[in-house]
Amino acid sequence: MGISHLDDGALLKRARLTYTPPPSSRPPGSSVSASPTSAQSAAAPTEAIARTPPLAIDVRGIRRVYKVKPKAVVALDGVDLQVEPGEFFGLLGPNGAGKTTLIKILTTLLLPSEGTAHIFGFDVERQTKQIRRIMNMVAGGEQSGYGILTVREQLWMFSQFYGLPSRDGWNRVDELIDAVGMDEQREQRVSTLSTGQRQKMNFARGLLNDPWIFFLDEPTLGLDVAAARSVRELVLAWKAAVPGRTVLLTTHYMAEADELCDRIAIVDHGKILALGTPGELKRRVQRESVFRIELDRLDGGVGALRRLPGVVSATLAAGDQADGKDDRQTVEVNLALVDDAALGDVVGALGGLGAHILALRKSEPSLEDVFVELVGRGFGDESTDDERTGGKGRGDGEGRADAADEPNVTDSTDEAREREVEVVG
Secondary structure, three states: OOOOHHHHHHHHHHHHHHOOOOOOOOOOOOOOOOOOOHHHHOOOHHHHHHOOOOOOEEEEEEEEEEOOOOOOEEEEEEEEEEEOOOOEEEEEOOOOOOHHHHHHHHOOOOOOOEEEEEEOOEEOOOOHHHHHHHEEEEEOOOOOOOOOOEHHHHHHHHHHHOOOOHHHHHHHHHHHHHHOOOHHHOOOEHHHOOHHHHHHHHHHHHOOOOOOEEEEEOOOOOOOHHHHHHHHHHHHHHHHHOOOOEEEEEOOOHHHHHHHOOEEEEEEOOEEEEEEOHHHHHHHHOOOEEEEEEEOOOOOOHHHHHOOOOEEEEEEOOOOOOOOOOOOOOEEEEEEEOOOOHHHHHHHHHHHOOOOEEEEEEEOOOHHHHHHHHHOOOHHHOOOHHHHOOOOOOOOOOOOOOOOOOOOOOOHHHHHHHHOOOOOO
């Protein structure tokens, strides 16, 4: 971090002076509902029961234009997105698609050029302090803090930035160190941690203020299989502990999104191309039910199957060959049916043809298949940021807060928002 110890002292003092308790440890929509404003809190109990809890994320017509030369770059182009409390929501898209720009707007680090966005009813432009009290964010490869501090000292420092009283901060730090499984590293210097250990510490940092909503920007980037699995387990355990806790995840790992997310939006060139559950998105690519069947014989060939009701197509699998034993033949067939229900008729017909099923498995499309069909390329074939910005480039192409982020941005309001160093209070 580029601030001096004197600056740290001023921040800590400010944090203590501005600390106010969080609205509630439970987000709206959970079993114990919390209202975002004091006026709402004073409402009659019957009114609170009747009132519909606010959406965790409510984005309407969001546009974000980076004023760079020689041509402005539209990072977000009329995005509408609603996420319910308690959802695990995923954003998939190539570099430069606008994912991180959207996250920066939702986390109050960047102003939208047009449109509105609310987090649990709070406006991202006018109610930044309230939002920062109930959200947090962890990014892959995050290097915040000081390497000379121990894990425990580092987390306590951030607890003061978040406005926790000193004693409460130490208690919260010790609780989270145990929760993320870093008890043996609690007195270890941050500079000596492995990549996986450091990311666990970052997760503990992200949970210090007990957020209602957790933004995860490629959190397993660069982690090995074991470390990535540990991080996923931490997130799921945190979310399951309190109803209503919400997660928004961006990732390049399709299997991760498929495993974790209730719904997924695929984004490219600042627009949402598709939105739905993983199953719904896969059905966009493959509407038929596809099975591979291994048979001991098939009198009449695949033509006999094609004539059956409900069969869309039937083809021999590549490499199918006779096994040469007992004058019997093993046949593998790729079978496309109008739906799963048609399989029963096919199985009955095969029995009538004297064929015995040796193996049967259903072929499912992957999220990567969906991604390639919608975006037109895989993650390895993405356009470069220079192509998006006319050779100028802008960091990762999505508005990350680094030195190369917005080289020619002329919006003074956004520059002020980026320079702001403010504790959550």
